[in-house]
Amino acid sequence: MTPPAFLSDPALAAVLAALPDARVVGGAVRDALAGLPVADIDLATAWPPDRVSRALAEAGLRAIPTGIDHGTVTALSGGRGFEITTLRRDVETDGRHATVAFTDDWREDAARRDFTINAMSMTRDGTLFDHFGGKADLAAGRVRFVGEAARRIEEDALRILRFFRFQARYGRGTPDAEAIAAIRAGLDGLAILSAERVWSELSRILLAPDPSGAVALMAEAGVLAAALPDGADVAALNRLIAARAPADPVLRLAALARGDADTLAVRLRLSGAERDRIAALREGDVPPPDADDAALRRALADTDTETLIGRAWLRGGAGAGWDALRARLAATPRPVFPLEGRDALALGIPPGPRVGALLREVRGWWMDGGCVADADECRAELARRTGPHPPGA
Numbered sequence: 001m002t003p004p005a006f007l008s009d010p011a012l013a014a015v016l017a018a019l020p021d022a023r024v025v026g027g028a029v030r031d032a033l034a035g036l037p038v039a040d041i042d043l044a045t046a047w048p049p050d051r052v053s054r055a056l057a058e059a060g061l062r063a064i065p066t067g068i069d070h071g072t073v074t075a076l077s078g079g080r081g082f083e084i085t086t087l088r089r090d091v092e093t094d095g096r097h098a099t100v101a102f103t104d105d106w107r108e109d110a111a112r113r114d115f116t117i118n119a120m121s122m123t124r125d126g127t128l129f130d131h132f133g134g135k136a137d138l139a140a141g142r143v144r145f146v147g148e149a150a151r152r153i154e155e156d157a158l159r160i161l162r163f164f165r166f167q168a169r170y171g172r173g174t175p176d177a178e179a180i181a182a183i184r185a186g187l188d189g190l191a192i193l194s195a196e197r198v199w200s201e202l203s204r205i206l207l208a209p210d211p212s213g214a215v216a217l218m219a220e221a222g223v224l225a226a227a228l229p230d231g232a233d234v235a236a237l238n239r240l241i242a243a244r245a246p247a248d249p250v251l252r253l254a255a256l257a258r259g260d261a262d263t264l265a266v267r268l269r270l271s272g273a274e275r276d277r278i279a280a281l282r283e284g285d286v287p288p289p290d291a292d293d294a295a296l297r298r299a300l301a302d303t304d305t306e307t308l309i310g311r312a313w314l315r316g317g318a319g320a321g322w323d324a325l326r327a328r329l330a331a332t333p334r335p336v337f338p339l340e341g342r343d344a345l346a347l348g349i350p351p352g353p354r355v356g357a358l359l360r361e362v363r364g365w366w367m368d369g370g371c372v373a374d375a376d377e378c379r380a381e382l383a384r385r386t387g388p389h390p391p392g393a
Contacts, residue, residue: 003126004032011078012041016124018059018075019045019052022084023106023121023129030117033128033138034170043084044121046104049073052084071102088112090155107131114152114159115166116144141172149182157189160223161201168205168214175217183221190226198227199268203249206256212238215256230259230267236314243318250274251310254281277307286311289321293332294370300334301371337363338375339382347386361385 006012006028016022022045028038045052052073053063062076071086087109088100103109106121106129113119116134128135132146143166145152145159153159160183167175190198205211205218215234218224224232237256245251254277257264261282265275286308287299299308309326316322339362344355362382366373373381 003124004038004122006032006038006041007122007124007126009041009078011080012082013124014059014061014077015043015056015075015082015084018055018061019043019047019084021045021047023123025121026113026118029120029122029128030134030138030170032122033120033135041082043082044087044106044109045084046087046106048086048102052086070100111146112155113146114156114162116146117166117170119146138170141170142176143167143171143179144176145179145182149176149178150185153182153186153189157186157193158197158201160186160190161198161205161227164214164218164223165201165204165208167217168208168211171214180217180221183223187222187226190223195267195269199270202227202268203253206249206252207247209247210241211252212241228257228259228267230257230263232256233258239317240313243313243322245313245317248310250277251281251313254278254310255314277310280307281310281314284311286315287325287329289316289319289325291325293328294372296328296332297335297371298367300329300332301337301367305329305332305334335371337366337371337378338373339363339378343379343382344386347383349386358382358385 007016007024012024022043024041025044026042028041031038047055049065049068049071053065056063056073056075064074064076064081066072066074066083067085071088073084075082075084087103087106089103089105089108090100090112100112110119110121110129110131115137116132117138118134119130119132120134121129123129133144137144143163145163163179163183205214208214212234215224215237218227219232219234224234233256237252240252240255253264259267261275261279264270264278265272270278280303284303284307285299287295291299308329312322312326312329316325339359341351341355341359344358345351349355349358359382362378362385365381366378
């Protein structure tokens with residue numbers, strides 16, 4: 001076969017020239033065969049990490065021991081990083097972590113990977129090594145575990161969620177029956193996973209262009225209830241996807257997950273920004289599609305554009321009116337109230353609660369007028385409300 005275009009990348013070529021036995025593995029091979037853009041490029045080699053580091057240094061490339069205990073060295077080439085991992089075999093696993101030993105057997109290394117479509121490797125001339133039928137599975141839209149599905153899940157329960165991530169992106173047709181049976185039987189393993197790992201995979205599922213089929217399958221297999229025990233509104237997510245809302249994991253989670261934002265944040269260990277965004281998307285108002293320009297400016301004065309557009313997706317979905325509203329929100333500059341405390345102080349109002357009270361009154365007047373009064377007009381209104389007030393009084 002003709003070598004995929006990504007193999008001609010000069011930065012990658014320099015690394016492969018320094019490590020003659022190395023192969024590209026995992027996602028880069030999978031996506032190249034699927035005709036998708038190749039992002040991160042990982043490599044594997046039978047050489048031990050110290051030999052890898054020496055070879056990179058001799059080639060003038062910097063080697064960083066990013067995961068040396070697991071045999072991973074990162075090569076810096078062309079301003080980019082390429083992870084290079086020595087071939088491994090599992091010695092012991094506990095459902096979360098694995099103890100590994102190095103090997104020089106490429107098939108043994110491939111056998112410890114999760115899915116056949118991730119177990120392929122490719123040399124720098126484009127020769128494909130596919131021990132478990134990954135190329136055929138990719139062409140068929142079939143996500144299949146390497147070897148026994150139940151054993152792969154026992155090794156790492158996160159593979160349950162990873163199955164649905166790859167199903168969302170590559171799966172077509174009837175899902176692999178052995179995989180679904182093993183997932184149902186291994187649901188208890190999800191309880192030992194950290195919340196951070198669960199949200200990491202769930203967010204990647206929700207990032208797929210159309211995860212509706214995979215999420216429905218998660219619900220059917222009992223995975224969604226295990227990941228979101230406070231409940232899930234699959235129909236709401238489907239409406240959001242059908243409306244062609246952006247593939248935004250937090251927006252989609254706000255539609256899918258039941259329960260308040262605080263509970264959800266604890267459940268999934270969301271960041272503070274993610275928690276605040278979900279709360280803002282769910283709790284505030286959004287102008288109706290027929291709102292006039294003044295109403296839009298008033299809404300934008302209190303709430304950022306992204307949040308208002310997100311609320312419009314969650315509550316309105318598709319339709320010409322809602323599409324037009326989102327376009328108008330995006331095109332309307334966000335108004336900013338032009339006065340600050342110093343404007344009141346300049347009128348001789350002494351520091352204290354009255355300053356804030358007066359500014360709130362003037363801001364209300366500014367809002368009622370559609371947020372169009374400029375700084376001079378707002379100062380005049382402030383002076384009118386203040387009345388004579390000698391400096392220092």
